[in-house]
Amino acid sequence: MTATLPATPRKRAEIGRAPQDTRGNWRTYLALTAVMLVSAFPLYWMFVIATSTDEAVSSIPPTVTPSGELMNNLREVFSLQQVYFAASLINSVIVASVITLSTLFFCSLAGFAFAKLRFKGRNALMVVVILTLTVPNQLGVVALYILMGKLNWNGTLLAVIAPGLVTAFGVFYMRQFVQHAVPDELIESAxxxxxxxxxIYWNIILPAIRPALAVLGLLTFVATWNDFQWPLITLNGTEFPTSMVALSDLASGNYVIYRRVLAGAFAATVPLLILLIIGGRQIVRGIMEGAVKS
Amino acid sequence: MSLIERPPSRADTPAQQRPAPKDPGGWRLGFYRFDTKLMPYLLVAPFFILFAVFGLFPIIFNGVVALRNWRLDDPTQTGWAGFENFSKLLGDDDFWNALINTFGIFILSSVPQLLLALMIANLLNRKLRATTWWRVGVLLPYVTPVAASTLVFAVFFTRDGGMANWVLSLVGIGTENPIDWRADKWSSWIAIATMVNWKWIGYNALLYLSAMQSIPKDVYEAAAVDGAGPWRQLWQITVPMIQPVVVFTVILSTIGGLQLFNEPMLFDENPAGASGGSNGQYQTIAQLIYKVGWKDLNLGYAAAMSWALFLIILVVAGLNALATNRLGGGGKR
Structure with missing residues (x-):
């Protein structure tokens, strides 16, 4: 039932009408605009400081418009010896891309199997997947570090990539999607x-789940790019930081230069802002669908 | 259960129909069997193998490490420690301090977070122009890297010349002595909670919005008889109807909030120390685990602390879920 509203007079219908059928009034828009401003302000402020000189950063009242020093500040960040900022951006791209591709591949395979293939123990295994959704991985970092030490992977990108290659959420999400998106008859006839x-996976499933791949891919990429704790533990002090680790290096030390720190933060944020502009619709959908189904 | 015992009758009929002089169907049949019986396991195997190695094993092995002496600086100190690490924990002032900080920040961040998310979801749950763009807009903080946004807030909350103090001075607060946000527990907790709230309100709002949109519309019609206005509509109809999602977000924010790491780390003037302020005034447990493990190089003790945190999260998440369920009258159903 989609909401094709009967042309009832507005006043009467205000009460008792579902909120989603109620037109937003000026107060709704005003409040939402305020929300937008608060959402965007720290990003704008980051940009302002990233483009400023030292004096502008600490001036009172604060400068609220960007200046022209962005390139200078960025150049300083990129030329810092111990921070490896340029390499860190490349590392982040590598880590996030590999993890995203592998998550998409393995999770869609498993999701397909759970949704459409029959095999012994399928339901029990699916329960295991759902249970693993609730395990907070962060709590295993000590042992993970020891494990990576045995493998000799600490301090390399492998240590960051390997634990992210699949997610239980991805399997779960793909299973739900395949179940609804691909009719059994199609598979039977194939x-x-x-x-x-x-x-069947290649010719039928993959084309049918493209929207879900976009959603899961975006969510995975964003989450991986922003991951901080584990990369910090395993990569800190090496020549292979991810951009988040490099940022924390940039902000460490006795004498921190904010315009530089935030120029770095800006550089590490831009890729995700671009993703949000391109794929915002998908990201929104992914989060909202995940909520209904979990 | 005959789930798997589907005879491969249909697919290999072509092979049987043909006279097939050279290929009697043997390898074909075998291959087909393999494809229907073993292939499914091959498809799900990567997930289970990778999860077992990099997800499950570390958590279990963490329990072993917690019971041992395990130092990064001195490999000779090994062997079983029994419950030494755990008993040390109980008498460790740093741990209790971090526990209090973690809970303080958690309460300051989760309660406003979920309430405001509810309000915003309610705003978004209207017929709006440019629906998608409002939704994308509230996700800006979610997409922004924590490291980047925290560093912005770190500047925002500096004592001299920080934006926060400037705004407060406009309304006459702290004009003489600007607030040193990092110096005290209450002020640093508020600053950190602000960052957490900023980041997660929009995300939770979308979760609520999604649940709100699946509420059947006739529920609202029925309630119209009592003449419920929008505000009562929200609290008496919408919120109880989306209760499962509310419970879900409470659990999520408990798990996330009690493991808080990034914000207190990068709020510090010198993040490398992981000390959570000059006096540990905002050091959280996750941060203390990092410090004990990789600054003090005592992995055994850090592992014990991880287990303690795990138990705390389990208990608190359970209690919170129960409480939320009760509040919404879920117990009756």
Whole structure:
């Protein structure tokens, strides 16, 4: 039932009408505009300081418009010896891309199997997936560090990539999507034509779940890019920081230069802002769908 | 259960129909069997293997490490420590201090976070122009890297020349002595809670919004008889109807809030120390675990602390879920 409203007079209908059918009034828009300003302000402020000189940063009242020093500040950040900022951005791109691709591949495979294939223990295994959703991984960092030490991976990008290759959420999300997006008959008829499982995955499942891949891909990329604790533990002090680790280096030390720190923060944020502009719709959808289904 | 025992009748009929002089169907049949019986396991295997190695094993092994002496600086100090690490924990002032900080910041951040998210979801749950863009807009903080936004807030909350103090001075607060946000527990907690709230309100609002939109519309029609206005509509109809999601967000924010790490780390004037302020006034447990493990190099003790935190999260998340369930009258159902 979609909401095609009968042309009832407005006054009467205000009460008792579902909120989602009520038109937003000027107060709604005013309040939402305020919310937007608060959401965007720290980002704007980051930009302002990233473009400022030292004097402007600490001036009272604060300068609220950008100046022209962005390139200078960025150049300083990129040329700092111990921070490896340029490399860190590349590292973040590598880590986030590999993890995103692998999550999409493995999670869609598993999601397909759980949704459409029949095998012994399927339901029990799915319960295991759901249970693992609730395990806070952060609490294993000490042992994870020891494990990575045995593998000799600490301080390399592998240590950051390996634990992120799949997520229980991804499997769960893909299973839900495949279940609804691909009719059983389609798979049955492909079987009759003699198609093997992987061919069905490639020719039927993958094209049908493209929207879900976009959503999961964006969410995974954002989460990986922003991950801080584990990369800090395993990569800190090496020549292979991710951009988040490099940022914390930039902000450490006895004499921190804010315009420089925030120029770095700005550089590490821009890729995600671009993603939000391109894929905002998908990210919103992913979060909202995840809520209903979990 | 005949779930798997589907005879491969249909797919291999082509092979049987054909005379097939050279290929009697043997390897084909075998291959087909493999494809239907074993392939599903191959498809789910990567998840389970990777999770077992990098997710489950560390958590279990963490329990072993917690019972041992395990130092990064001195490999000779090994062997079983029994419950030494745990008993040390009980008498460790740093741990209790961090526990209090964690809970203080958690309360200051989770309660306003969820209430404001509810308000914003209610605003978004209208017929709006440019619906999508409002929703994308509230996600700006979610997408912004914590490290980046925290550093902005760190500047925002500096004592001299910080934006926060400047705004407060406009209304006459702290004009003589500007607030030193990092110096005290209450002020640093507020600053850190502000960052957490900023980041997560929009995300939670979308979770609520999604639940609100699946409320059947006739529920509102029925309630119109009592003449409920928008405000009562929100509290008496909408909120009880989305209660499962509210419980879900309470659990999520408990798990996240009690593991808070990034904000207190980067709010510090020197993040590398992981000390949570000059006197540990905003050091959280997750931060203390990092400090004990990788600054004091005592992994055994850090592992014990992780287990303690795990138990605390389990208990608090359970209690919070129960309480939320009760509040909404979920007990009756």
């Amino acid at each position: 079987r009759i034509d003699g198609a093997l499982t992987m061919r």
